[in-house]
Amino acid sequence: MKTLVMGIGNILRGDDGIGAAVIDALQGDALPEHIDLLDAGTPGFELVLIMQDYDYVVVVDAADMGYEPGEWRMFTPDEVKLQAGDLYLRGTLHYAGLAEALNLGEALGTLTAKIDIIGVQPATIDWQQGLSDPVAMTIAPICQAVLNLVQHVDPA
Amino acid sequence: MSRLKINVHHLTRVEGHGNIVVDVQDGNLKQCELQIVETPRFFEAMLRDKPYGDASHIVSRICGICAVGHATASLRATENALGVELSEQTVLLRKLMMHGEIMDSHILHAYMLVAPDFLGVGSVIPLAKSAPDVVLRALRMKKVAGDLCAMIAGRHTHPIAMTVGGFTHFPREDELLALRERLVAMRADNQATLDLFASLELPDFVRDTEYIALSGTGEYTFIDGVIASTDGVTKPIADYRTVTNEIVVPHSSAKHTAHLRESYMVGALARFNVNYDVLHPKAREAADALGLTPKVINPFLNTVAQVVEIVHCTEDAIDIIDYLVDKGVFWEEPAEPTRDYGTGSGGVEVPRGVLFHEYTIEAGKIVGANCVIPTGQNLGNIDRDMRKLVPEILDQPKEDITHSLEMLVRAYDPCISCSTHILNVEFVNE
Numbered sequence: 001m002k003t004l005v006m007g008i009g010n011i012l013r014g015d016d017g018i019g020a021a022v023i024d025a026l027q028g029d030a031l032p033e034h035i036d037l038l039d040a041g042t043p044g045f046e047l048v049l050i051m052q053d054y055d056y057v058v059v060v061d062a063a064d065m066g067y068e069p070g071e072w073r074m075f076t077p078d079e080v081k082l083q084a085g086d087l088y089l090r091g092t093l094h095y096a097g098l099a100e101a102l103n104l105g106e107a108l109g110t111l112t113a114k115i116d117i118i119g120v121q122p123a124t125i126d127w128q129q130g131l132s133d134p135v136a137m138t139i140a141p142i143c144q145a146v147l148n149l150v151q152h153v154d155p156a
Numbered sequence: 157m158s159r160l161k162i163n164v165h166h167l168t169r170v171e172g173h174g175n176i177v178v179d180v181q182d183g184n185l186k187q188c189e190l191q192i193v194e195t196p197r198f199f200e201a202m203l204r205d206k207p208y209g210d211a212s213h214i215v216s217r218i219c220g221i222c223a224v225g226h227a228t229a230s231l232r233a234t235e236n237a238l239g240v241e242l243s244e245q246t247v248l249l250r251k252l253m254m255h256g257e258i259m260d261s262h263i264l265h266a267y268m269l270v271a272p273d274f275l276g277v278g279s280v281i282p283l284a285k286s287a288p289d290v291v292l293r294a295l296r297m298k299k300v301a302g303d304l305c306a307m308i309a310g311r312h313t314h315p316i317a318m319t320v321g322g323f324t325h326f327p328r329e330d331e332l333l334a335l336r337e338r339l340v341a342m343r344a345d346n347q348a349t350l351d352l353f354a355s356l357e358l359p360d361f362v363r364d365t366e367y368i369a370l371s372g373t374g375e376y377t378f379i380d381g382v383i384a385s386t387d388g389v390t391k392p393i394a395d396y397r398t399v400t401n402e403i404v405v406p407h408s409s410a411k412h413t414a415h416l417r418e419s420y421m422v423g424a425l426a427r428f429n430v431n432y433d434v435l436h437p438k439a440r441e442a443a444d445a446l447g448l449t450p451k452v453i454n455p456f457l458n459t460v461a462q463v464v465e466i467v468h469c470t471e472d473a474i475d476i477i478d479y480l481v482d483k484g485v486f487w488e489e490p491a492e493p494t495r496d497y498g499t500g501s502g503g504v505e506v507p508r509g510v511l512f513h514e515y516t517i518e519a520g521k522i523v524g525a526n527c528v529i530p531t532g533q534n535l536g537n538i539d540r541d542m543r544k545l546v547p548e549i550l551d552q553p554k555e556d557i558t559h560s561l562e563m564l565v566r567a568y569d570p571c572i573s574c575s576t577h578i579l580n581v582e583f584v585n586e
Contacts, residue, residue: 011217012202012214012217012218040313041217041220041313041314042217042220043220043313044220044221045264045268045298046220046298046302046313048295049295049299049302100281103281104281104284104291107281107282107284107285108288108291108295110292110295127198
């Protein structure tokens with residue numbers, strides 16, 4: 001399975017940088033060659049194009065789940081409501097990029113990848129560089145979780 | 157007493173957040189404005205005390221859509237501050253990058269944000285179901301534009317190979333030729349885009365204003381040149397503050413700008429009005445076919461000007477690639493600064509209009525930074541358009557007035573805040 005581990009978020013907005021931080025930390029790990037790493041930044045609908053090239057995508061992103069800052073959880077798009085109504089009411093190109101890209105990819109039938117999302121509850125997403133302490137502490141366990149997810153993926 | 161109040165919170169399909177507020181009492185317009193609730197006020201703090209070489213990489217993260225534009229404006233400000241002279245190859249590769257970004261953004265705006273309004277489907281998701289070929293065409297075009305940027309600078313969002321004085325990575329001849337072939341193949345999709353926008357009935361609304369764009373490079377200008385106005389004034393980029401004249405207004409946390417009139421417009425329509433004479437001949441043909449002749453004073457036609465620019469950038473990118481292949485692209489060291497201090501400004505036409513960065517550098521570190529974004533320059537003009545439009549359509553139902561105002565704001569393609577990608581998640585079984 002062609003596999004992508006992708007961090008999403010803006011490193012200039014506090015804990016929204018968790019995706020990039022996890023990808024950065026994973027660069028040092030010996031990942032199998034068939035697994036790509038991508039710090040995708042804030043790609044919007046670009047995600048439709050990125051994801052259509054893969055069979056399996058692991059996404060790391062800040063997520064408002066109503067938890068305490070630094071709590072994180074793994075889920076699939078099917079298990080959650082990703083504010084799917086956004087596009088009709090207050091959707092923007094940028095605001096909920098992953099949710100909208102998943103909707104669009106599904107509507108077009110171009111999204112065939114299996115997707116796992118690791119969501120991290122942020123403490124702050126104001127304009128500032130650097131992660132809060134509780135979110136920075138999630139980097140190591142999330143890297144381990146990603147390695148567990150991808151280590152048995154069939155390279156073929 | 158009759159009273160019409162419209163308050164559109166978090167205007168949809170615009171990047172960031174904006175509220176439209178309209179208050180009409182007994183036929184008199186009491187209030188009509190675009191309220192901005194969020195804007196980045198962090199720019200200088202983000203760059204202060206950083207080595208100058210870091211600046212373009214930091215600012216490229218401000219926006220996923222204008223990553224190349226912010227990086228280029230940043231590099232030009234730094235290069236002007238430190239006395240860096242660029243090679244012809246660097247100038248051409250940067251132009252190609254900007255062409256890619258302009259196309260990418262315009263395609264998204266025209267197809268994902270504007271077309272659904274006129275095709276009566278509300279948003280791109282139902283459009284993907286009712287006319288998947290249209291949305292797939294947009295994504296196909298977007299992929300060519302993104303790959304053009306990726307070929308030169310690693311990737312589109314956050315172009316890592318762009319650096320002060322040049323590049324750290326160069327495209328191979330076979331990559332350039334493969335991309336050229338895809339640009340040639342994209343002409344059919346460009347034509348289909350022109351046909352689509354020729355078939356849409358855009359609102360018949362006009363309001364003359366001042367249009368401002370970079371110009372004076374002998375070509376349809378995206379980088380450097382001078383600041384030119386349709387009211388007949390040109391100024392060097394270093395004097396940008398005498399054009400923007402930023403002012404604080406009560407209803408917006410973003411500053412407004414004004415030059416010779418109460419407000420001015422930047423963006424594709426302003427560029428078209430200022431630089432029509434130097435459009436690529438094929439883009440002029442496209443403009444003629446769409447009936448677009450300067451000076452165009454209907455802001456709804458900004459999207460049509462964007463479609464013309466898609467054609468321009470495609471054709472000019474083909475020409476630049478031909479020139480580069482003919483000369484050969486060579487690995488070269490970035491041009492060196494001649495000093496480690498100074499003040500400099502950079503002006504770049506990004507998809508939404510002219511963007512200015514200005515840095516002061518001492519001993520190789522940034523000690524002062526300023527940035528004026530295109531959407532900030534358009535806010536005052538949007539307010540004045542709305543104040544003229546509302547009385548003209550006051551006999552229509554409230555929903556139609558609201559929709560017209562939303563479409564007007566969307567036509568400017570505003571990027572009101574540079575937002576996060578945080579997911580809003582609700583677990584189904586809890």
